[in-house]
Amino acid sequence: MLDKTVLTIGILAHVDAGKTSITECLLHHSGTTKSLGSVDKGSAITDGLTMEKSRGISIKASSVNFSWEDSLVQLVDTPGHIDFSAEVDRSLSILDGVILVVSAKEGVQAHTLNLWESLIERKLPVIIFFNKIDRAGVDVEHVFLDFQKDLGAKLFALNYPDVSNIDNPKLLSFTNCSNHTDSKILEKSLENLAECDETFLAQYLEGETSDLGQVLKKGKQNIKTGGLYGALFGSAKLGLGIEELLNSILTFIPQPKSDYSTAAAKVFKVTFHEKKGKLAYLKVYGGTLKSKDVIRSQRLDKGIKINQIFKTILGDLVQCSELHHGEIGVVTTSDSILSGDILGSENLNDHYSKISKAVLGVQVIAKDVKKYQKLGEALEILNIEDPILDFKWFKEEKEFHLKILGPIQTEVLKENLIQRWAIEAEFQKPKVIYKETPSKSAEGYVRYWMPKPCWAIMTFLIEPAPLGSGISFTSNVRTSDISNKYINEVKRAIPWSLRQGILGYEVTDLSITLIAGTEHTVHSNPGDFLLATPMGVLKALENAGTDLLEPMYAFEIKASQDLLGPISSDLNQMNAQIDAPVFDNDFFILRGRVSVAAAMSYSIKFNATTSGKGRLKLVLDGYKKTSITEDKIRSYKGVSPLDESQWILHMRGAFKADDRKSK
Missing domain, CATH: 3.30.230.10 (Ribosomal Protein S5; domain 2)
Structure with a gap:
């Protein structure tokens, strides 16, 4: 048995919020790595794929371990781009808690909202980390208050960012903030604490809040019970707030209680290794899993044999003989094993809603006809790694069809086929998948x-x-x-x-x-x-006879009031159903419904219209009947x-x- 507490923590964010940089800081600060990995230089440990290094974004979820005090932390770094949200969905099912990273420069973005809804549904403990406080033009008070308003969360600031000199930003611990108690960040934190703590409410109304040590103690108690969400400020670039984040993980993420007496595990990721073959990444929920063990696959309804077991240590696979309760590891087996598989007899099913729902289809064609068969085999492997692709091989028509979440995913698939199998493929224009x-x-x-x-x-x-x-x-x-x-x-x-x-x-x-x-x-x-x-x-x-049903998006737009005219015009051209606008200071918020076909590429135009400063959130929202035209019908x-x-x-x-x- 392990003599350490084992915690599985996910680090989630909208793309470019600095998630992977924070991961590298945590590894370095905990003494796990000697030098600090860099996303820009392509030396980030969790970005192991060539495509991740070249693009500077995370594409696959990856797990790294580090020790802090008496705990082993298994950190799962997830992609921030919406096109790879299926990776986030698969990772969420094994987490004990989450670090949600928000850029203090950009604030709450569209994907932040998607992630938050999933975290609330799952009731996962969350620590919010406002990153990039060193960036010019940052308004830390605005981003803190905006998060609360947009996400309906009561925050309690565990430290305070002094950005009065942006060339030399500083962090103050909560107990050293007596000169800043009139700031909106601390005012709101105390107000939130008063709303969920009756004892403190009386002190708050009497103005007895000078003992910041006692206030912090009560704040921490309410974060642990879920009444408040702990928020930290920092900068991965400058290494600010990293030690506070490490300590907060141990303070606010409780050790998981579910401990099954028999061996139980859940597979959350499957990849193919050039030499080792198919690798299944899993988390053990009970008992001990050993190499050569036979454990029941609930999907196959039969025992499967575990051949080898590995742990990922700083991006490398290191063979070991067994995995204990709470540990993440990698196994090989000659039997069929898929992401989402549950091993053992315990009920570890995940019935939560998914962030990722594919409603676009693409046909894939080998540029070299001689590689038709090889392309089909490669796509079958990619489909095992990412089941959302829902790969269909129509052998009579000699056609390959995939479901995708967006255009970036298509580009990555194209690169994947070239790098791993030397196959050049053409991805036809994405089409909406009707019902x-x-x-x-x-x-x-x-x-x-x-x-x-x-x-x-x-x-x-x-x-x-x-x-x-x-x-x-x-x-x-x-x-x-x-x-x-x-x-x-x-x-x-x-x-x-x-x-x-x-x-x-x-x-x-x-x-x-x-x-x-x-x-x-x-x-x-x-x-x-x-x-x-x-x-x-x-x-x-x-x-x-049948009617066609087209998929619909529910949209939420937040942008500067002077852009209400052009954005409303765009939405009207897309035949969107638009609710009355809501005005909030210099911004407006528009909600409504629009067809996926009409809004498929709108995000590009929206970003150009708002100079990247607006927020467009699109969430699949059922289907509605639509006209039948020749271009929509499929044979x-x-x-x-x-x-x-x-x-x-x-x-x-x-x-x-x-x-x-x-x-």
Whole structure:
């Protein structure tokens, strides 16, 4: 057993807030590294990829360890760009607490809001670090108060930034701030403390706040209980506030309580190593995980063997024999293992909402036709590393399709293919991924009874359902007509029957009822109902016709009042639904709804209009019906169940292939 407290801390921020620089400072200040790594020079330990070094941004989440006092801190540095937010989602599921970095120059930005919503939903302890206080033009009071207002958080400043001389900024500990108690930062901190601490409220109203040591003690108590959020000021560039941050991690992030008696672990990242093959990054939640152990994979519902175990030490993989409770490590196994997999018998499921939701699709084409097969294999590997890509290989059409979060992700994928596999690929223009829903109620009849032995006869009724309601299935057929074992096969086939509808998109928001059907006592088998269900469902959809649903963004814009006219004009041109503006000093706030198709590239124009000083937050906000035009319709990929003879031949071949595999 480890004799140290083990904490897993994530460091999160909007891009360019200085997250990776702070990570390098923490490593250096704790004595883990001899020299200070630099993002600008490409020597940051957590930016190990060539692309990260050249671009100066984090693309993949990475974990580094350091010791401080009697604790082992496992720091997970996450990407700040919204295009890589799937990495953040996967990391959030294993964290004990978070350092949220905000640039004191730019303040709260769009992605800061996204991150905050996820942190609040998960109820993770958070320390806010206002970085870059050394930058010219910084208004520390404004950024502190703005954070509170925009995020609805009660902050308590644990130190005070004296930026009266910007060439020589200083930090004062809270107890040495007696000359600054009239500053808005300290005024607001005391006011927040009074609101959540009755004992202090009486002192506050009486003006008895001169004992800053006692005030700090009460502030810390309320941060620990979640009434307040601790805030620190500093500068990674100058090394200011780093020791206070290290101490705050140990003070305010509690040791996780969940300790399972049996071995339990969660996989949060999968990568492919040139020599070691597939590597699974996981966190142990209970027991001890040893090399050569066999542990149950809940997804596979079978035991998998752990071959080797590694720890990441300053970016290098170092082999070890075991991992203890709370530790992050890397394992190899010859079995299938994916990000999100839970090992062991404990319930470690993550049901929280995700920051990353892909609604853009791209087709990928090998520039050299001879590398078609190699490109497909490379994309399969990238999809295992990042499941949000949802890679589809349509072999009949020889097409590769991915889902993406944004254009920067496409550029990185392109570089990845060149650097790792020497494949030059063309990514076509991203297209919005629509959905379909039935236009009206209709029935679909299927009779699959030739060539024998086979028998599955069914009639499906499909009906439109409210937007956002998803899919429901019920059977009104008596078990004397179709037995439960066959009904279960019908249920199993419903999701993949709806992957592509009449217009080429996933079908949703409908109810499906099996209203009639028969089995045959001699000729029926489960595979018949699995094969026939898509034929009946697609026939019903063809009879009903389908409407297109387009994805929508909820937007929030904050910008200078003199830009209200041009920004409103842009939104009107995009046919956005706009709420009445809210005015806040020299700024306005606009909220509303706009289609993803219309707003796909608006952020570039918005940044130009506001000279990078405005804030545009776009969050996926359901779907709404839209017009059907030729450019939106997609052809069915693969063999369509409506082409009955081809579908039967195709599926019978697939079943035979499955039989061969299982033998």
